[in-house]
Amino acid sequence: MTDVATYDGRIAIIGDCSGRDAHQTVDCTDMALAPGFIDVHSHSDELWLVDGRALGKICQGVTTEIGGNCGTSVAPLYGEARVRKARDARTYRLDVDWTTFDEFFGAVERSGVACNVASLVGLGTTRACISGASDRRLEREELDAQTQLVREAVEHGALGVSSGLIYEPSRYADLAELSACAAVAREAGAARYVSHVRDEGDGLIEAIDEALAIGRAADVAVRCSHHKAAGRRNWGKVHRTLATIDRARSRGADVAIDAYPYVASWTELATILPDAIRRGGEAATLERLRDPAIAASTAMLLQFARDPATGGDSWHDILITDTGSDRNAAFAGYRLDEVAAHWRLSPARAAIRLLVEEELRVDCAFFSMSEDDVAAVLTADFCCIGSDASARAFEGPTARGVPHPRTYGCFPRVFGRFVRGRQLFSTEEAVRRMTSLPAQLFGIANRGEISDGAWADLVVFDPRRIVDRATYERPFVPPEGLRDCFVNGTAVLRNGDYTGARPGRVLRGGQ
Ligand SMILES: [Zn+2]
Incomplete structure (x- = not known):
């Protein structure tokens, strides 16, 4: 039996702690102790300000969320981008009183959030800042202005750029524009291009090729978001795209994907x-x-x-x-x-x-998906888990409508349905896809593993019982089998109860 001791937010001892005094001890007999889960594909963004308790994620064991996906981020906000964000925020009666990432991150730190947060900068957002809703190619000066916004966002801590090439106006960006922005992000220190690709259905193969081409042109890592083949006539295509990515990786390209364990998308x-x-x-x-x-x-x-x-x-x-x-x-x-x-x-x-x-x-x-495809994608050893959902609560302003059940069940479902149910991979492999792999793929430092000096983001769960309970009909149900969750050494979930603590940090540049 190994003990893990934390001190001042970090893991201090891994080994035998018998005979030592502790402020608090947590018995993990017959339970799994894992690093906190990293949700690489979150859309929480301004919801961190609306309800920083992040209950729907905490109950799943998520201790770090990466927002700003699919081409849309919470900053920078000029022109049309500001108009759009203000309209989205009105649903939550939230005042948009920030413009840059620096200002937004400061606001999150002041209001407090239960999990750690980080963000990509959305190229739909930066484009809307410069040229509004226009559907044309950008002029040289406009592109320069856009890359300047990207540079500033990375300097303020964005982990890379994201695109959402089915959304307005992100979809009007061509390979040259996307590559130019990704290259500037690399120069500024965040060499990652994260993409909701141009077509996840009939044009999936070409869309993945485009993402890889942008990675080559800009010399950056490529992360294809919520990888899938949508539409019955496209089922099975993921075997081809996974093989394409595998080949690129074997040639040395840094390409990876994320996915959620459901057959329904949400948009x-x-x-x-x-x-x-x-x-x-x-x-x-x-x-x-x-x-x-x-x-x-x-x-x-x-x-x-x-x-x-x-x-x-x-x-x-x-x-x-x-x-x-x-x-x-x-x-x-x-x-x-x-x-x-x-x-x-x-x-x-x-x-x-x-x-x-x-x-x-x-x-x-x-x-729109087949479960066999979902299983094939999750099994790829370069696939990490991303919920594609924002942090919502079970009541209050964020508990609107009938959200996709991945909002409250994504991570436990991987264990319940794909580890124990379909036996695709081991519990340890599932944990790797939620912790050390995403930390490495997105540049999150000193998290995603239980090691000396790492931040004490930890979850305690029963590997025989952990399972999602949220359904499409009744999404507002927490998972079972996940007992405790610690963020930076502070308990946010103890014996299944929320503590109300908000120990999350803003991870600028992944730090
Ligand atoms: Zn997306």
């Missing part, structure tokens, strides 16, 4: 709209959808795209999780075909009506 309903409708920003999109002729032709295109005869997924595969206003809030938890039946409209027409009435603010879970 904006607006992502189903055709490119021509989404171009030019939200106001332009809404104006088009309000035009009856354009709405009718868009509905036809959508209906065709989801035609089972062409391998399309069914409308029943779309579950509404949240709406921007209260007007249609009662539809949260319902499938799109059910909303359509309620309104006596075709599903495509119902989707458009919902988008117009909610001014595009509709979030949905899309049941």
Whole structure:
């Protein structure tokens, strides 16, 4: 039996502590003691300010979150980026009173947060700062201004750049723009390009190739986010992309992925709209959808795209999780075909009506993946776990709608469903994918392992029992089998109860 002693936030002794005095002892007999889990793919961002308790993550054993994913970050906020963030924040009655990462991180430190936090800088956000919603290539001066924002963000502690190439306006960035930004991030000391790639469905293979090409052009590490093949006709493609990444790695490229253990993704309903409708920003999109002729032709295109005869997924595969206003809030938890039946409209027409009435603010879970693909991705030894969810509580302002269950169950589910259930890999391998691997892939220093002098981020769980309990129907349920959680040596969860402590630190540059 080995003892682990912590002092002043760090691990001080690993070995025999018998006969020594301790302020507090924790008996871990028959339990697993692991480094705290690192959630590399969080969208908490400003929610750290809304509810710093981060209960939904703490209950899973997450002690560090990396935000700023998918091209959107909480800073820098100029121009259109500021307008958008202010609108998002209004849902939570939060004042956006910061502009730079330095100011935002300072605000988080003042308000306090239960877990450690770090962030990438989103290239959709920096683009919106410079050229708003525009869908064109940037002028030379605009690109220079954008890279200057990237440089400043890295100097303030961002761990790298992220892109979200299905979102407005991140998707209008081409290989040259993305590479230029990633190269500047490298010069400033954060050589990481993290991407929600351009296409996770029909164009997945090409999209992964593009991410790898940006890594080569900018000479940076590449992290492909929430790796998956979406849509029935694309199932199985992950075997090809995993082989591509494997080959790149064997040639010396620093490429890795993250994933969550669910078959449903979770994003904006607006992502189903055709490119021509989404171009030019939200106001332009809404104006088009309000035009009856354009709405009718868009509905036809959508209906065709989801035609089972062409391998399309069914409308029943779309579950509404949240709406921007209260007007249609009662539809949260319902499938799109059910909303359509309620309104006596075709599903495509119902989707458009919902988008117009909610001014595009509709979030949905899309049941678009095969579990065999999810298993293949999780098994790759360069895959770490990322929830793709923000830190929400079980009550209060962040407990809106019917969030994707990964918000409250992602990490325990890996153990319950894929370690014990499908027996894909050992408990130790699962822990590695949540701790030392992500620390190494994202440059988080002195965390992710139990070693002399490392920060005392620790979790105690029962490997025979740990399992998620949150479901699509009832997400607000904590997992089972995870007993204690410590952040920087301070207990945030003891015997399954929250202590209310907020010992988290902002990890600028991973430190
Ligand atoms: Zn994403």
